[in-house]
Amino acid sequence: MARESMEFDLIVVGGGPSGLATAIKFSQLAAEQGEDLTVCLVEKGSEIGAHILSGAVVEPRALNELFPDWRDLGAPLKNPVTQDDFYYFFNSQQGVRLPSWMIPSELHNDGNFATSLGNLCRWLGEQAEQLGINIFPGFAASEVLFNEDGSIKGIATGDMGIGENGEQKPSYQPGYELHAKYTVFAEGCRGHLGKQVMSRFDLQAKSGTQHYGIGFKEVWNVDPKKHVPGKVVHTVGWPLGHLPGDTGGGSYLYHLENNQVAIGLIIDLSYKNPHISPFDEFQRFKHHSIISETLAGGERVSYGARAIIKGGYQALPKLTFPGGLLVGDDAGFLNNLKQKGTHTAMKSGMLAAETIFEAIKNGSLGKEDLVGYTNRYQESWLYNELYKARNTMPLLHKLGLFLGSACVWLDQYIFRGRLPFTLQDLKPDHEQLELASRSIKPSYPKPDGKISFDKLSSVFITNTSHEEDQPCHLKLHDSSIPISSNLPLYDEPAQRYCPAGVYEVLIEENGDKRFQINAQNCIHCKTCDIKDPGQNINWIAPEGAGGPNYGNM
Numbered sequence: 350m351a352r353e354s355m356e357f358d359l360i361v362v363g364g365g366p367s368g369l370a371t372a373i374k375f376s377q378l379a380a381e382q383g384e385d386l387t388v389c390l391v392e393k394g395s396e397i398g399a400h401i402l403s404g405a406v407v408e409p410r411a412l413n414e415l416f417p418d419w420r421d422l423g424a425p426l427k428n429p430v431t432q433d434d435f436y437y438f439f440n441s442q443q444g445v446r447l448p449s450w451m452i453p454s455e456l457h458n459d460g461n462f463a464t465s466l467g468n469l470c471r472w473l474g475e476q477a478e479q480l481g482i483n484i485f486p487g488f489a490a491s492e493v494l495f496n497e498d499g500s501i502k503g504i505a506t507g508d509m510g511i512g513e514n515g516e517q518k519p520s521y522q523p524g525y526e527l528h529a530k531y532t533v534f535a536e537g538c539r540g541h542l543g544k545q546v547m548s549r550f551d552l553q554a555k556s557g558t559q560h561y562g563i564g565f566k567e568v569w570n571v572d573p574k575k576h577v578p579g580k581v582v583h584t585v586g587w588p589l590g591h592l593p594g595d596t597g598g599g600s601y602l603y604h605l606e607n608n609q610v611a612i613g614l615i616i617d618l619s620y621k622n623p624h625i626s627p628f629d630e631f632q633r634f635k636h637h638s639i640i641s642e643t644l645a646g647g648e649r650v651s652y653g654a655r656a657i658i659k660g661g662y663q664a665l666p667k668l669t670f671p672g673g674l675l676v677g678d679d680a681g682f683l684n685n686l687k688q689k690g691t692h693t694a695m696k697s698g699m700l701a702a703e704t705i706f707e708a709i710k711n712g713s714l715g716k717e718d719l720v721g722y723t724n725r726y727q728e729s730w731l732y733n734e735l736y737k738a739r740n741t742m743p744l745l746h747k748l749g750l751f752l753g754s755a756c757v758w759l760d761q762y763i764f765r766g767r768l769p770f771t772l773q774d775l776k777p778d779h780e781q782l783e784l785a786s787r788s789i790k791p792s793y794p795k796p797d798g799k800i801s802f803d804k805l806s807s808v809f810i811t812n813t814s815h816e817e818d819q820p821c822h823l824k825l826h827d828s829s830i831p832i833s834s835n836l837p838l839y840d841e842p843a844q845r846y847c848p849a850g851v852y853e854v855l856i857e858e859n860g861d862k863r864f865q866i867n868a869q870n871c872i873h874c875k876t877c878d879i880k881d882p883g884q885n886i887n888w889i890a891p892e893g894a895g896g897p898n899y900g901n902m
Contacts, residue, residue, distance in 0.1 A: 367677025530715030737766030
């Protein structure tokens with residue numbers, strides 16, 4: 350069966366904040382100037398918001414620009430931050446609240462909102478539909494299409510109804526080719542297609558090293574007596590390290606609406622000990638006396654995990670290539686000092702939309718490299734914000750929490766983020782692991798089923814679903830590496846860094862060891878694509894609508 354094709358002026362790949370902001374801003378400009386332009390947005394999740402996971406405390410700066418009347422329009426930002434606490438945890442029982450003067454002003458949350466980013470994206474999706482934008486949820490963009498001159502032609506959605514053996518099932522339906530003058534890649538962190546175009550056009554040739562973290566999140570119903578709407582808590586210290594070379598990261602506890610809290614832990618994927626299990630570190634963290642006091646007697650209702658892009662200013666790739674642009678976390682616009690990316694992602698999408706609209710209005714056929722997008726970025730508050738925060742992660746990586754934080758404080762308060770040099774951190778996360786034989790195995794307590802839980806029961810409440818009879822979307826470049834190399838060197842860390850129990854090392858009856866991939870468990874966090882020491886795992890998009898179905902996340 351031949352693929353059908355459809356023509357648009359603009360295609361956006363991804364229904365997160367950057368993709369939605371791109372489509373909306375482009376359509377707003379077209380409506381304001383009476384231009385009849387078409388926009389298509391494809392989203393691999395079953396609905397807009399199904400794959401969205403973030404803390405989240407949202408800074409409304411970009412939203413104010415996109416929809417100045419967002420309050421009247423009913424945007425789900427109704428829980429302003431009312432209390433902003435920051436703790437250092439010494440151990441599992443003790444912690445101290447840090448005075449506000451010790452916290453860089455960029456980390457203060459006055460005027461921000463503790464909310465669900467998934468619900469915000471659902472609302473943005475509704476606004477997009479009212480503008481006439483064609484939104485196709487449940488369609489995974491699986492292939493980049495090119496013109497004969499090498500410029501981007503568009504994308505193709507994945508075929509449906511392909512069996513595990515690669516043959517067509519009776520339910521087979523070919524994917525669609527979506528052609529456009531310009532294609533914007535807004536897939537989020539470690540985008541499947543974004544990674545391909547970065548390689549094809551060598552977009553990272555002049556970039557610093559990109560870094561990542563893995564972020565965990567649970568939503569709990571808690572005792573109303575313990576709930577303080579708008580209270581925001583961040584922590585550093587236990588259970589993560591504080592010396593140079595130790596595991597970096599931090600945590601959050603956000604009091605949402607309706608007697609709910611969001612609890613999470615972010616762990617830098619530059620960690621060195623291959624025996625570390627980020628999932629178990631998160632479960633252990635919740636037992637800290639300050640955290641468990643809030644959770645005790647409550648009920649966990651949601652769980653999820655997602656990779657976070659953390660390289661910041663110096664790790665940004667070239668943003669443009671003939672016929673296409675990168676926005677949001679597909680490029681890496683997260684502010685790693687604020688640990689916020691929604692407003693920066695939206696702003697990048699809005700700048701991309703302005704650039705594309707101007708080009709099309711001036712008669713562009715879509716094969717140009719729109720460097721005007723980069724110019725707009727460099728002249729915006731987005732550039733200034735990322736530039737000011739640029740040395741945060743290198744300082745913390747090189748110097749550890751204590752000394753690194755002190756230097757970040759000096760950088761922000763004394764030099765106002767304007768040091769005349771930019772630090773680099775050249776070693777990528779997948780090269781950071783030390784040998785298992787030289788590393789200490791942590792001792793993780795057994796989950797109690799009240800505060801802490803196991804992986805499989807956690808995956809169950811992600812509502813993850815995949816068509817089981819389909820090709821595995823976790824591709825090994827060399828199927829022998831997990832057992833022949835990763836196991837003896839690093840005790841095959843995929844067994845532990847995956848937050849969903851996808852990877853196992855099994856022992857056969859004859860004593861042979863076998864690497865098993867439980868792809869149906871995958872919650873699309875992309876950690877395996879990032880942390881595998883041999884870069885042997887390639888995450889590609891499974892059949893459309895597969896993966897988690899997050900609710901209030």
